[in-house]
Amino acid sequence: NAGVTQTPKFRILKIGQSMTLQCAQDMNHNYMYWYRQDPGMGLKLIYYSVGAGITDKGEVPNGYNVSRSTTEDFPLRLELAAPSQTSVYFCASSYSRGVGQPQHFGDGTRLSIL
Amino acid sequence: QQPVQSPQAVILREGEDAVINCSSSKALYSVHWYRQKHGEAPVFLMILLKGGEQKGHEKISASFNEKKQQSSLYLTASQLSYSGTYFCGTARSNAGGTSYGKLTFGQGTILTVHP
Numbered sequence: 001n002a003g004v005t006q007t008p009k010f011r012i013l014k015i016g017q018s019m020t021l022q023c024a025q026d027m028n029h030n031y032m033y034w035y036r037q038d039p040g041m042g043l044k045l046i047y048y049s050v051g052a053g054i055t056d057k058g059e060v061p062n063g064y065n066v067s068r069s070t071t072e073d074f075p076l077r078l079e080l081a082a083p084s085q086t087s088v089y090f091c092a093s094s095y096s097r098g099v100g101q102p103q104h105f106g107d108g109t110r111l112s113i114l
Numbered sequence: 115q116q117p118v119q120s121p122q123a124v125i126l127r128e129g130e131d132a133v134i135n136c137s138s139s140k141a142l143y144s145v146h147w148y149r150q151k152h153g154e155a156p157v158f159l160m161i162l163l164k165g166g167e168q169k170g171h172e173k174i175s176a177s178f179n180e181k182k183q184q185s186s187l188y189l190t191a192s193q194l195s196y197s198g199t200y201f202c203g204t205a206r207s208n209a210g211g212t213s214y215g216k217l218t219f220g221q222g223t224i225l226t227v228h229p
Binding site for chain 2: 035040041042043044045048058059090100101102103104105106107108
């Protein structure tokens with residue numbers, strides 16, 4: 001049982017480049033989330049999804065886009081990468097509303113923008 | 115608005131106890147607690163829903179005071195494996211008495227347990 005799988009694990013981008021961070025879960029969870037974690041800080045919600053075709057913004061959505069075409073996959077797109085987007089990105093999922101169910105996290109993607 | 119955790123850091127010897135607090139200025143529907151070891155993903159510890167319940171998991175337990183919008187995590191007889199950063203995540207109540215389902219995480223409390 002893989003849980004939440006994120007790829008790639010590490011990536012270095014140049015300023016202005018674009019990339020997609022992949023996230024897949026095999027637990028048939030409805031809710032999926034993208035967080036970023038800056039060094040020594042807590043998790044900040046970027047975007048979340050309550051099911052296929054439904055997404056909404058979190059606290060820090062600027063510079064990112066998401067889509068959810070299937071229950072399993074929730075990719076995060078960075079357009080025109082900036083140094084401020086250097087961070088560790090975590091994808092998470094939960095069975096239903098996050099308030100009553102634990103969120104299961106992937107291992108993260110460590111992204112550096114140079 | 116981000117919940118506030120205290121203390122920011124705590125250092126213990128094995129066998130000692132610790133309390134980590136999480137406070138919010140908004141009405142809360144639930145509080146989640148997670149532990150994260152360096153370079154790893156956060157791992158779920160427990161959820162407390164409004165109603166003032168207290169939960170336990172081995173030697174780690176937590177309480178949730180809905181009226182004070184506070185939660186506390188209690189670590190008893192600490193072990194070396196308890197070292198890590200502890201985060202609370204809070205879900206706000208909406209006007210209908212339920213929640214929108216989004217968590218806001220605190221800044222974390224670094225717990226270090228020495229032999």
